[in-house]
Amino acid sequence: MREDDGEKRVYSPDIQPYSFEGKSYFIGTIVSIVVAPIRIVTRIMHNIIVMPANLQRQYSQGLFIVAGLMTALGIVDFVWRQHWPLLVSQLPLFWVAYHLKRTAVRAEDVAEEQREIDIDHAQVEELINTVYDELDKILKE
Amino acid sequence: MTAFLSFLPMIVAPFVLCIWSLVSAYVFKLGVRGSGIGFDYIVFTLVVVLGCVLGGVF
Numbered sequence: 500m501r502e503d504d505g506e507k508r509v510y511s512p513d514i515q516p517y518s519f520e521g522k523s524y525f526i527g528t529i530v531s532i533v534v535a536p537i538r539i540v541t542r543i544m545h546n547i548i549v550m551p552a553n554l555q556r557q558y559s560q561g562l563f564i565v566a567g568l569m570t571a572l573g574i575v576d577f578v579w580r581q582h583w584p585l586l587v588s589q590l591p592l593f594w595v596a597y598h599l600k601r602t603a604v605r606a607e608d609v610a611e612e613q614r615e616i617d618i619d620h621a622q623v624e625e626l627i628n629t630v631y632d633e634l635d636k637i638l639k640e
Numbered sequence: 641m642t643a644f645l646s647f648l649p650m651i652v653a654p655f656v657l658c659i660w661s662l663v664s665a666y667v668f669k670l671g672v673r674g675s676g677i678g679f680d681y682i683v684f685t686l687v688v689v690l691g692c693v694l695g696g697v698f
Contacts, residue, residue, distance in 0.1 A: 531679065531683075535679060535680040536680070536688075539680035539684050540659060542675055543663050544662070546675060547666065557670060558665060558666060561666070561668055564669075565661050566665075576698065582698060584653040585657060587654050588653065589657070591658060592661050592662070595662075
């Protein structure tokens with residue numbers, strides 16, 4: 500039986516199919532170059548949407564760092580060359596990062612509350628036996 | 641039409657740069673199989689940088 504060491508390990512599914520993977524050789528390389536930006540954006544946007552709470556917290560930290568660095572560059576670009584798009588594009592990301600962090604904290608609090616349940620030892624045994632019975636049935640089939 | 645096309649990069653660029661930052665944060669912080677620093681990310685970054693330079697955003 501797996502011990503619970505207090506660390507929450509959550510599997511983040513990457514269920515984006517690899518149907519966009521191109522073939523090798525010259526044509527494949529050209530196709531890959533065209534497809535690569537679409538592939539990475541769709542895959543990562545999907546992963547962000549289905550991200551579990553503990554990864555959301557980590558991701559929000561990363562987003563704060565990236566947005567902070569790019570904002571600094573944006574300020575330099577704006578002061579030096581009067582170009583605003585880089586600075587303006589990064590401002591909403593601080594809100595996104597804050598929102599993700601707040602959502603993660605709330606979800607972790609709820610998960611923490613739900614960790615303790617009242618259950619009788621006999622009920623636990625019955626539950627485990629049910630699972631083993633089901634597994635036996637599957638193995639026999 | 642020409643004036644609109646000349647201003648188009650300035651409208652599109654903030655959205656593209658926003659997405660680039662979202663992707664970069666994921667890649668650098670949580671890079672997993674298929675979404676880490678690799679061919680896709682390098683090509684995406686090059687496309688964004690080239691687009692911004694050619695569109696006069698940087």
